[in-house]
Each structure stands twice: as structure tokens, then as C-alpha cells.
Amino acid sequence: MPLVLRIIMVVAGCLFLILNFITYVKKNLTEKFTWMWTIFCIVMILSGIVPGLNSWSFKFNSWGYMALCIILVLIVQFIFIITKEIANLKKRNKELAMHVSLLNQENERILAELEKLTGRTKAEL
Numbered sequence: 001m002p003l004v005l006r007i008i009m010v011v012a013g014c015l016f017l018i019l020n021f022i023t024y025v026k027k028n029l030t031e032k033f034t035w036m037w038t039i040f041c042i043v044m045i046l047s048g049i050v051p052g053l054n055s056w057s058f059k060f061n062s063w064g065y066m067a068l069c070i071i072l073v074l075i076v077q078f079i080f081i082i083t084k085e086i087a088n089l090k091k092r093n094k095e096l097a098m099h100v101s102l103l104n105q106e107n108e109r110i111l112a113e114l115e116k117l118t119g120r121t122k123a124e125l
Contacts, residue, residue, distance in 0.1 A: 005069060006048040012073050013044030016080065023084055030087045037080065 020041060024034040111122050 005066070008069065008073075009048035010045050012076075013041045013048065016044065016076070017041035019080070027091075028084050028088060030090065033083050033087050037083070 017038065020029070020034060020037040023029045024031075029037075114120070115122065
């Protein structure tokens with residue numbers, strides 16, 4: 001049973017690492033989140049491979065613990081999806097800030113042009 005848990009840990013770590021890089025390449029994840037998930041995946045892989053780090057697997061000796069590990073993998077997957085959505089929202093927020101800035105500049109230019117044409121100040125317009 002401990003060998004199966006370690007193999008699952010290594011395979012899950014490799015799959016998350018591949019998923020991490022695919023989402024980064026598609027620009028769905030920021031560099032900060034990519035590094036965080038890369039470190040997490042490396043720790044998962046090392047905890048299944050390195051003998052000093054896999055002593056946890058000997059404490060799990062029934063199928064109930066196996067189900068718990070699968071549930072934990074699903075929770076980590078859910079957290080990864082949430083992280084991806086947060087990165088997308090940050091990107092959209094940055095784009096919106098740029099659009100607002102451009103609109104403010106255009107508004108200032110139009111108000112300055114109206115001042116020249118009408119002779120009124122910005123407050124009067």
C-alpha cells in the first residue's frame with residue numbers, strides 16, 4: 001500500500017506540473033502563481049521519491065486513507081482552478097485600468113479643446 005500511495009503522489013505531481021506549464025503557456029496563469037505551483041509539484045514528486053520524505057506513506061495502510069488522498073488531490077485541483085481564475089481576473093483588471101486611463105486622457109484632451117473653442121473653463125463646461 002505505501003508503494004501505491006507514493007506512485008500516486010509522483011504521478012499526481014507530474015500531472016499537476018504539466019498542467020501548470022500548459023496553463024502558463026496559454027497565458028492563463030501569472031508567473032507568481034506558476035512558480036508557486038511548480039514548487040508545490042516538485043515537493044509532491046520528491047515526497048514520493050526521496051526515502052527520507054516518504055515516511056508518511058507507511059502511516060496509511062487502509063483503503064479509507066487512499067480515498068482521503070484522492071479527495072485531497074481533487075481539492076488541490078479545485079484550488080488550482082481557483083488560482084487560474086484569480087490570475088485571469090487580475091489580467092482583466094489591469095486591462096480595464098489601462099482603458100480607463102486612456103479614456104481619462106481622451107476626456108482631458110476633449111475638455112482642453114472645448115476650452116479653446118468656447119472660452120469657458122473646465123468647471124463651467
